[in-house]
Amino acid sequence: MWIRERTLTILLVLSLVANVFLLAFVLVPESDLSPSLSEPGDTETLPAATAAPLLAMEAGENGSAASLQAPVILQKIEVDRGGPFAYEEVTEEGAMVNVSVEVVDGRGRVLVQTTPLMGIAFQDAANLAVVVAANHSHVDLTGSDIIFSIQGPEDISEIDGPSAGALMAVLLLSVLEDIPLNESVTVTGTIGEDGKIGPVGGILEKAEAARHGEKTLLILPAGNDQILDQPEESRSLGRLRISRQWPPFVDSKEYIEENYGIEVEYADTLDDLLAYVRLSAAVS
Template sequence: MKKILAALLITFLLNSAFAVVIKAPAVSLTDYGYVGVPVNIQINVTKGDGHVFMDTLPLTELDMQGSARIASKVAGEITGKDMGNYNVYITVRSDVPVVGGPSAGATMTIGIICELMNWSLNKDVMMTGTINPDGSVGPVGGILEKIEAAKKANCTVMLIPKGQRFVNEGDNNIDAVEFGEKLGVKVIEVGSIYEAIPHFTDKKIVIKDYPENYIVEERYKTIMKQLNDNVTKLANKKYENLSKELENSYFGYEYQKMLLSELESSKSLLEEANQEYMDGKYYSATCSAFNALIKLETIEHTLKYLKGEEDVKSYLFEVQNEINDDKKTVYSKNLTLDNFEEILAGRVRISEAEELLDNAWKSYYLGKYDEAIKYGSFAKLRGESAVWWVSLYNDNDGKIINESKLKPLAQQYLDNAETISTYVETLFPGLVANSFENDLDNAKKAYEDGDYLLAIAKSLDTCVKAEIPLVMFGDIDYLKKYSRNKINLAESLGVTPISALGYYEYAESLDDNISKIMYYKYSSYYAQMDIDVMKELNKSNKIEITEVEIVPNENEKGKEIVNAKEDNNVGVITSALIAGLVGFVGGYFARART
């Protein structure tokens, strides 16, 4: 028992000696209202198996634990460390109970980065902000109280999330920068961890600038042109046939009005597709033409239903058989290094077709026949589009992939999706999360079925949909640049990141900010997936991928040298004390054995 206690004592002292200690601002509820208080966060990183442990006193809310896991993930990505090989221990101490916890996410990320890289911290800086999986810093509450907490901790610089400089207090709009100046605290807005790092250390972490690969870009355009030509040709032909048919038919005022409106809408989409094609936006053009095709397919089978040429149930059985055939075609294709993007797109679309068909049958049994035809038409075309995608590339070319090699990566993506979705549900308990929860269930099922590529894609869908509440008011320019950098990196590995480029192009064509953000997120996630797949399948070749560069931060260098020296002096003293304790304990047990 004494040996165990001694070992625990030594471990504790060693961890404390080599830990990073960083202060974070928090808000405490008192009899006089909310006040800002500083919180001490101690961070240790050791070799391990990817766990994040948290010890808080007083107890904090669950959202802080979720923040810690996201912080560890982001720190690993920024530093290039595989966090599956480390354990992170976070100890939070406060003299008073604090309200909430996600606002320490960005601070914990900084602390983990400094612990991983063995960097000293500038003790004059404090930060507040949630952490998002892409490294951006999210909004928090209690900005003014947290600036006061920085003052109490003798900090001269306070970093706050970008866009939160002005705080509404009743009828007043308070400038946080001016508020800080009165307290002797310089308040600075930051949008990402990359912007925050130079304030805490004598280093800058810069995202490495990979240039666009024009050969890959041209390959992408060729593929998308081919796909667009197929879709547009089908849609134009169907539009011509249905226009003639509707001219010579009449099914009552309401139906006629509805059908003509849908026909006109499809015409507008085809015109839009043509313009997008002329502008070189081939993915956007394909999407517009495909949406037109869905409307036209719906009109065609609604007409057959109204004429008595086809009953809805027979149509849905026909669609079901077609999807089954499409699925066989998609899954018969060999998975290779050159076509895994196209195969993934095909499998995702088959999965979507099956879900749409389920909705069609539900509508049918509820007696909503128009809706059943609409879902059925969408399902049919989604299944056909799966075949289009997998037919874009000859599966006889390229090195065949043993899909079981993707199992560890699928597990990693599944774990990541669960972490992010749980985190978001904790932050926004009233959020309707049925959409991404359904994707998560599908990801788990695909994993259990050994369909690891589909499991990765469905996990990715979960992450994107879950993250929208976190980044919906975020910095679009940051997300755009982040996505483009990921695409360029994927291209540098020889991958043609079709999905990432397509989503990026589509985001560029949109006016709605939330939709733009969502598709930039899809773009960056799919590009990262390409990178991860290449790394996973080329482990034996030890592909070196450098996403960031570490450069000196000249502005903070002088101040940081002082802090580093202070830390080193403490470290020397602590090490001496530990050495003495280790010697004492070792000697005691040596005597006990003899």
């Protein structure tokens, strides 16, 4: 009997404590249960590195797209099946392709659409061009997609190589910094992470393509200031005719301007290149 009464007493005490706790919880002001809110005018100071000025890129504004033509080297493979054996003959020729860039709302992607198909080296050059242009302009592109479009001859199956990297960087800069471009100028050259313009091959073929494309100025990398010329010297010795070839280097600018009728300038950095492709720097 004594044990039963003691048990009931304990239960009553526990019930009383629980009721007091619930009552106190209900009466607590809501502001004390919620996270504290800053008063208007309060700001949070960011570290210096985080607070570095970045320009937000708003897609859809005027000037969110740009285009130029670029000289490229196209390889054609012809199969000769005459005779008992078939062999492949690879020929190279210069051609102009249309390269354009568009900045749209997105998720920081770099997209490339080409006709014909594109190779891995070309895609890598596009990605690097975006990084270099964004660093040059201090623009945050994480909320935008960069779309490069390349249109080439339909009879070519693939375009590859990094020689349009400098042009793609300039095209994107023209959008980010609202720079009008001179369409009579064309560019060839790779782009480095430091903004340097790197040398490429096929200079004479590209000069020929630029001339046929009615361009007035061809911008070459500073590293392509020399080209290899191979004249032939012949003389007769009795009934024998002796020919000798030697590989002298000649100035690219002088050689191309004299033999192809198109003006040439050199660019070592991205800033050099911008100075030539601006519309205000048009060459008559």
